[in-house]
Amino acid sequence: MAKRIAIECSHAISLAAKLANVDVVAAYPITPQTHIVEKLSEYVADGELDAEYINVESEHSAMSACIGASAVGARVFTATAGQGLALMHEMLFIAAGNRLPIVMAVANRSLSPNLNIWGDQSDMMASKDCGWIQIYAENAQEVFDFTLQAFKIAEDERVMLPVAINFDGFYVTHVIEPIVALDQEEVKKFLPPRKIPSYALHPDHPTTWGPIGLPDVQTELKRQLEEALRNSKTVIKEVWKEFGDMFGRYYDFFEPYRLEDAEIAILMMGGHCGTARIAVDKLREKGEKVGLIKLRLFRPFPDEELIKLTKNLKVLAIVDKAFSPGGLGGPVFTEVKALFYDQKIKPEIVGFIAGLGGRDIRVDEFMVAVERAKKVLMGEKIDKGFMFLQVRE
Amino acid sequence: MAEKKVFFKSLKDLPKEDFFVQGHRACSGCGETIAVRLIMKAVGPNCIVITPTGCLEVVSSPYPYTSWAVPWYHVAFENAAAVASGVEAGLKALMRKGKLEKKRIHVIAIAGDGGTADIGLQALSGALERGHDFLYVCLDNEAYMNTGIQRSSSTPYGAWTTTSAVGKIMLGKLQWKKNMPAIAAAHDIPYVATACPAYPLDLVNKAKKAVEIDGPAYLHVLTPCVPGWRILSNLSIKIARLAVQTGIFPLYEVEDGRLHVTVKVPKRKHVKEYLKLQGRFAHLTDDEIEKIQKRVDMESEKLGLGPRET
Numbered sequence: 001m002a003k004r005i006a007i008e009c010s011h012a013i014s015l016a017a018k019l020a021n022v023d024v025v026a027a028y029p030i031t032p033q034t035h036i037v038e039k040l041s042e043y044v045a046d047g048e049l050d051a052e053y054i055n056v057e058s059e060h061s062a063m064s065a066c067i068g069a070s071a072v073g074a075r076v077f078t079a080t081a082g083q084g085l086a087l088m089h090e091m092l093f094i095a096a097g098n099r100l101p102i103v104m105a106v107a108n109r110s111l112s113p114n115l116n117i118w119g120d121q122s123d124m125m126a127s128k129d130c131g132w133i134q135i136y137a138e139n140a141q142e143v144f145d146f147t148l149q150a151f152k153i154a155e156d157e158r159v160m161l162p163v164a165i166n167f168d169g170f171y172v173t174h175v176i177e178p179i180v181a182l183d184q185e186e187v188k189k190f191l192p193p194r195k196i197p198s199y200a201l202h203p204d205h206p207t208t209w210g211p212i213g214l215p216d217v218q219t220e221l222k223r224q225l226e227e228a229l230r231n232s233k234t235v236i237k238e239v240w241k242e243f244g245d246m247f248g249r250y251y252d253f254f255e256p257y258r259l260e261d262a263e264i265a266i267l268m269m270g271g272h273c274g275t276a277r278i279a280v281d282k283l284r285e286k287g288e289k290v291g292l293i294k295l296r297l298f299r300p301f302p303d304e305e306l307i308k309l310t311k312n313l314k315v316l317a318i319v320d321k322a323f324s325p326g327g328l329g330g331p332v333f334t335e336v337k338a339l340f341y342d343q344k345i346k347p348e349i350v351g352f353i354a355g356l357g358g359r360d361i362r363v364d365e366f367m368v369a370v371e372r373a374k375k376v377l378m379g380e381k382i383d384k385g386f387m388f389l390q391v392r393e
Numbered sequence: 394m395a396e397k398k399v400f401f402k403s404l405k406d407l408p409k410e411d412f413f414v415q416g417h418r419a420c421s422g423c424g425e426t427i428a429v430r431l432i433m434k435a436v437g438p439n440c441i442v443i444t445p446t447g448c449l450e451v452v453s454s455p456y457p458y459t460s461w462a463v464p465w466y467h468v469a470f471e472n473a474a475a476v477a478s479g480v481e482a483g484l485k486a487l488m489r490k491g492k493l494e495k496k497r498i499h500v501i502a503i504a505g506d507g508g509t510a511d512i513g514l515q516a517l518s519g520a521l522e523r524g525h526d527f528l529y530v531c532l533d534n535e536a537y538m539n540t541g542i543q544r545s546s547s548t549p550y551g552a553w554t555t556t557s558a559v560g561k562i563m564l565g566k567l568q569w570k571k572n573m574p575a576i577a578a579a580h581d582i583p584y585v586a587t588a589c590p591a592y593p594l595d596l597v598n599k600a601k602k603a604v605e606i607d608g609p610a611y612l613h614v615l616t617p618c619v620p621g622w623r624i625l626s627n628l629s630i631k632i633a634r635l636a637v638q639t640g641i642f643p644l645y646e647v648e649d650g651r652l653h654v655t656v657k658v659p660k661r662k663h664v665k666e667y668l669k670l671q672g673r674f675a676h677l678t679d680d681e682i683e684k685i686q687k688r689v690d691m692e693s694e695k696l697g698l699g700p701r702e703t
Contacts, residue, residue: 023486026479050490052482057519061475064516067468068443068479074487076479094468193492201464201480203439203498210467211454 002180002247009140010173012181013079013105013165014039016147018049019187020103023074023194026054026065028084034107034173036079059084063091063102070100071209073196075151078102081169082109085123089130095162096131097225098210101154101194102162103147104132108270108321109169110357118358119169121270125322125331131225133163133232134299136269138255140177142296143167145249148182148191152239155194159232166298168271170358182247190246229300236297253302254309255294258284262291264370264377265310268319269295269332272361276319279366290370295332303339313347317373319366319389321355329353329386337385350376351386365389400435400601404593407434417460419452422626424616424633425532426452427590429503432530432614435597436604438463440499441484443477445513446470447505448539449532471512473502474520474529481525499604500527506547507537510573521580521609528603528610531573534618542621546571549641550688551681553673554621564676569688577611578647584610585647591634592656595644599655602646615642623672635667640693640701652696659699664689 007015013036017025025044027037043049052069056062062078070076080088085106095102106124110116124134133153137143143165150163167173182190199207213221236253244250257277259265266276273294283290293309293316295302310316320330328334333351340346350373355361369389376382401407412433419426425448433442441464444450450467453460468476481500487493504513509531517529536554537543544557549570553559557566578585584606588596596614603610615636617629624632636642637656641664644656664686668674677685690701 023490023492024479024482026482050486052486054478054482055523056475056478057515057522061472061478061516061519064468064472064475065479065482068466068476068481069483069486070479071466072441072480072483072487073493074483076483090469091472098468196487196492201441201466202493203441203464206438206462206464208454208459208461208465211456211459212451212467213456217456 002182002186004178005181006176006178007140007181008035008174008176009143009167010035010107011039012140012144012179013147014043015181016144017077018043019182019184020075020148020151020191021193022049022051022077024052024054024066024069024076025078026056026062026069027078028056028059028062030059030084030087033084034079034081036105059087060091063088063095066102067091067095067098067100070102071098071201073194073200075194076102077104079105079107081107082111082117082123085127086111089127092127092130092132097221099160099228100162101151101160103150103154104162104164105143105147106164106166107169107173108166116357117169119171120321120356120358121166122322124164124166128299128331131161131229132299133161133229133236135163135165135297136295137165137167137172138271138273138294139172140175141179141249143172144179144181145243145251148187149239149243152191153232153236156235159228159235161228161232166270172271186247190243233300233302251296253295253297253305255296256309257292257294259291259293261289263289263314264317264373265291265293265313266317266319266366266370267293267295267332267336269298270321272319272355275361275363276366279363279370282363283367283370288370298332301335306336306339307343310347311345315348315350315373315377317350317352317369319352319354319361319369323353328384333386348373348376349385350382352389353386354389359390361389398602399598401594401597407597408437412438412462413453414460414462416458417453418455419448420619420626422619422629424590424618424629425449425534428532428596428614428616431590431593431597432600433463435600436499436501439497440501440604441466441480443468443473443480443500443502445473445504445508447508449503449505451539470508472516473504473508473513474517477502477527477529478520478523478525481527501530501604502527503530503532505539506531506533506535507545510547510571511545518580521577521582521611524608526608528612530612530614532614532616534616534621535570536621538618538621547573550685551674551677553676559676564681574611574613574647577613581650582609582611583607583649587613587642587644589615589633589637589642589644591630591637592644595655599646621673623675624670628670632667632670635662635670638662639664639667640689640698641667643693643696643698645696654696654698657699661693661699661701663701
């Protein structure tokens with residue numbers, strides 16, 4: 001029976017991986033690792049989880065070992081963060097290109113320098129083009145549910161892609177929250193064991209994997225990945241619906257908040273949506289027509305769904321916890337701007353970069369963002385359409 | 394003493410069937426593919442092979458062709474041992490949990506010297522320390538041949554490569570070759586051996602023994618490279634033999650920490666017999682050759698090889 005428990009968000013992921021009965025865990029405790037893999041080590045040591053736990057010597061090897069294990073048909077899990085994800089970068093593309101359904105938790109943290117192990121989304125955003133399904137969670141319940149769902153999505157024969165579950169370093173990873181946990185029987189019903197594919201590495205049916213691909217095949221290979229990732233939206237929807245029907249918690253690509261009659265909406269991903277909601281409430285008390293759109297799915301990007309959701313908005317204030325130096329703003333901001341470029345009816349789109357390296361985004365700062373967005377609506381120009389929200393100048 | 398088991402008394406005992414098959418795109422006279430063909434015959438079909446980026450990967454797998462009659466996986470350059478760790482762990486977990494039929498499947502990583510002694514050393518060291526049940530083969534052609542003959546830490550002293558140029562003040566590689574088998578043996582793994590295709594019976598028996606042993610095994614194979622060593626394609630086996638007969642590349646096993654020379658060299662030939670056939674050493678002066686000879690004398694003495702021919 002599902003029961004309500006208090007659990008550290010990191011441990012909620014470990015619990016989900018245990019309930020998913022993973023076969024192999026490969027992990028490296030690079031600064032900064034989380035408690036996710038420590039708890040999994042305890043589960044294995046106590047015999048609660050029957051898995052091979054590979055104490056690899058780097059994050060690069062962590063993903064490499066996950067790739068090897070997934071290629072023989074094992075259900076594979078790992079977790080990383082910040083610098084560790086950056087070290088994995090090369091292998092992320094291979095995991096996706098080889099269509100391996102690995103599930104990875106990413107405790108989003110800043111990249112050096114300075115050595116800063118605190119939260120922002122610059123780690124995953126530096127690897128956003130790796131071909132993985134990328135989901136962003138806000139709280140312990142979401143990370144628990146998303147992790148279980150991720151295996152089902154990843155291993156679906158129509159998908160066969162790795163999934164990254166992102167959640168904020170420290171602000172979410174280290175927080176104890178109440179969740180409704182599922183038990184083993186419930187998970188078994190929702191998530192059967194991984195079916196070993198006929199093409200898995202095995203001497204009974206030899207296959208050649210990862211050959212050298214000359215220019216005559218590379219374009220087609222990349223296009224296949226693009227189609228697989230785009231088509232995965234259907235499966236993500238199906239799996240989230242099935243999960244909702246079974247356990248009563250329904251998820252969508254977005255979670256709108258007080259959006260019905262809103263003219264202005266904050267759009268962002270991750271844990272700070274909680275603070276943004278308080279800002280929305282305060283502004284609503286003042287009579288401002290403000291709402292929030294929490295974005296859960298970054299890849300594949302829910303394009304047409306976002307257009308539909310925002311059709312009545314006048315301004316979108318997009319808060320990014322990462323950016324591309326020398327570029328045109330934060331990753332969600334540039335994505336949304338590109339999406340709306342050829343739309344006839346579109347909101348003003350204003351970008352804010354905030355919450356870097358663990359700097360909290362306070363309620364009043366969200367309110368400042370909304371204020372600036374309103375000014376843009378009145379005709380104020382912001383250079384390139386985006387600004388740093390919290391910088392000391 | 395460990396059991397002295399001979400798996401193959403002669404090459405005729407090897408299966409006729411090949412598991413690394415013809416049609417690959419290696420150069421004629423390639424020492425690497427000769428070694429791989431023999432190793433695969435010795436190991437048999439019941440295996441999964443992981444090859445990092447390098448000559449072997451490129452010549453054997455231009456999509457949609459393959460020379461591999463066994464399951465084969467190329468992932469990247471620096472991580473063959475890490476991928477092999479995952480393959481081994483995955484098989485182990487799936488078999489233990491009843492998801493895959495229980496049987497011994499040999500996990501074999503076959504890498505080059507760059508993928509082993511340089512960029513892949515960390516992953517290899519990690520996998521050896523963790524004790525995965527797998528065989529790691531280093532095909533040592535003493536440089537990055539696939540990318541155009543660049544120096545590796547396994548390139549010998551004095552050798553010309555495109556990044557250890559022969560110029561007015563520098564004459565090829567300035568450092569001695571990294572002793573990779575000794576590094577592997579320092580992990581206290583059950584089995585380490587050196588081999589070369591000029592002694593095929595020695596090679597196949599070591600390959601077979603290495604996969605049969607429980608736990609990690611390391612096999613370091615000297616594989617002459619026709620374009621990289623600047624040699625004639627009909628001389629690669631002869632040159633490999635001379636590497637052994639001069640004491641430059643001794644053939645031995647290290648079992649449970651004890652070193653045992655498998656191909657005795659009662660009278661060592663002078664190193665110049667080996668060096669003079671190779672264009673990569675053509676610039677060496679007599680003094681340089683004597684310096685190399687002295688080094689080989691010292692190493693040979695440590696291993697108990699015979700004296701030098703006079």
